Amino acid sequence: MDAHDWDERYRSRERLFSGNPNGVLVAEVADLPPGRALDLGCGEGADAIWLARRGWRVTGIDLSAVALERAAAAGADLADRLTWTRGDLAATAPEQGAFDLVSAQYLPLPKAPGDAALRGLLGAVAPGGTLLFAGHALNGLGHLRGEGVDPTAFYQPAEIARALDRDWFVEVDETRLRSAPAPAGTHHTHDTVLRARRLD
Numbered sequence: 001m002d003a004h005d006w007d008e009r010y011r012s013r014e015r016l017f018s019g020n021p022n023g024v025l026v027a028e029v030a031d032l033p034p035g036r037a038l039d040l041g042c043g044e045g046a047d048a049i050w051l052a053r054r055g056w057r058v059t060g061i062d063l064s065a066v067a068l069e070r071a072a073a074a075g076a077d078l079a080d081r082l083t084w085t086r087g088d089l090a091a092t093a094p095e096q097g098a099f100d101l102v103s104a105q106y107l108p109l110p111k112a113p114g115d116a117a118l119r120g121l122l123g124a125v126a127p128g129g130t131l132l133f134a135g136h137a138l139n140g141l142g143h144l145r146g147e148g149v150d151p152t153a154f155y156q157p158a159e160i161a162r163a164l165d166r167d168w169f170v171e172v173d174e175t176r177l178r179s180a181p182a183p184a185g186t187h188h189t190h191d192t193v194l195r196a197r198r199l200d
């Protein structure tokens with residue numbers, strides 16, 4: 001899906017997602033001290049807003065201008081801690097070495113030879129910072145094949161874990177039951193989760 005497709009998907013509903021922060025983010029980040037965070041594929045902004053309420057300064061990046069408008073409206077009371085940026089993470093790397101937390105929740109990042117885009121996302125984590133990457137387990141994505149989409153064409157957290165070098169310490173690399181119901185119209189039951197720390 002390109003930016004136009006995502007905009008259309010967001011426009012198809014008054015609100016596409018629940019407005020609640022993702023369960024994986026809440027479970028994995030609640031104990032981290034606030035700093036600078038980057039939300040990759042931030043959508044309508046619920047995760048970034050939750051982080052900002054906890055004292056983080058957050059940059060949210062997304063392809064969809066429609067989603068970002070909604071995010072900015074929802075987080076208007078925290079505008080001094082939130083920055084919303086339209087960008088294509090498959091094409092342009094975010095600021096490097098700058099973020100204490102880089103979170104990607106269900107970001108469909110297409111695999112590419114050389115992993116340049118993935119390396120750009122990993123490079124955004126500051127030394128000592130945390131990478132949190134969550135996806136839908138492949139067993140809940142079978143319906144995509146019927147829509148002509150190959151779910152294995154996108155990076156899974158476990159594949160990212162295997163791509164990390166000795167500059168990283170993997171803290172969590174697992175598949176777990178979702179803690180909240182799946183978004184309407186989907187069949188997701190399990191999350192795949194990678195949490196890794198970039199060594200100082």
Ligand SMILES: C[S@@+](CC[C@H](N)C(=O)[O-])C[C@H]1O[C@@H](n2cnc3c(N)ncnc32)[C@H](O)[C@@H]1O
Pocket residue numbers: 006017022040041042043044061062063064067087088089090091104105106107108109
């Ligand atoms: C499944 S949604 C998840 C949104 C949000 N993280 C959440 O959990 O509610 C995926 C989001 O990634 C965005 N996205 C997809 N490909 C992207 C890309 N190449 N660069 C930036 N954002 C992208 C979409 O616009 C969409 O908002």
